[in-house]
Amino acid sequence: MKTMKSVPPLIMALFLASCVTGYTLVATGVNSIDTLQVDAGPGWNLAPTFAGSTSRKNAQIWTQDGLLLNRLAFVPAVADGEALLNVKDGSAALPVFRKDMLPNEIEELAESTLLKIYGEGNAILSTSNLRPHNFGDNHGFMFDVEAKVTESPDYRGMAGAFIVDDKLYFMYFLAAHPHYYAKHRDAAEAIIKSATLATPAENA
């Protein structure tokens, strides 16, 4: 018999988040997430933050159909020594960002962090197709992600990242494969690829 103990805490947090009302429709066009700007298409909903959330304070998660089916996450301005998630429990063994990380190391940072979201021991994460991509004037890169999760559909998606002023800007899309991944892949990738930093004037 399955007990609640078998549900990874971070997955449970996502489930609880999906039960809370308070989703707000994301406006189409340019949206600001901290100093990050992305060009959103229609149909995305901003997930509410809630007590116990593992998202960083300035991060946002959008979804089309619910967080367990698809999510598009934006994690702006991660400073040297910080993790991509806000988890106080030191036993989580979360990797941290280092400002001198190269693309392969950010890819590994993302892989290890996303593994913690699905629950260590409950998922196998793999990444591939690391490739350069310019986010506005900033050199960055993208890669693809696959997750095999116990008693769950497989997830697929992609991530993009760049570093400016020693801070990491990280975005990822993950969706249940095949239906929701195929349905939203192009729209999510276009949003990630549109990411730029607000100019100082826009940020003032």
Place this chain on the structure above:
Amino acid sequence: MLNANYLMLMEDQLDTNRFGRTQDLLERHAEIGVEPSLVRFFYGEMFRQRGAEGDRELAKAAYRHSIEGGNAPPGAYKNLGYLLLKDGDTAAARDNFRTYLELNPDASDRAMIEFYLEE
């Protein structure tokens, strides 16, 4: 086949970010006779990802040791190249990147490696 599965299993172990456990496993793998070039490669991976003081030098030594063993996975050249790039030794980094692509012409990260070869 065994080597391919070993690579996959150890990459999953590294994803846990639990380096003490990874080191214990590698010590046991060396004792039971897992292909030394693979064990040395994953020592390199562990030191590189742990990133503590002195780990970069330990990682480079482990990758070189793996390569000297004759059965290093192509990733040993690639990740040695990335560490040399961080050291500012661009010429040596490129040599290792070229070897990586020669050994792994269908590498999914070819575009990223070529970016560093052309930069």
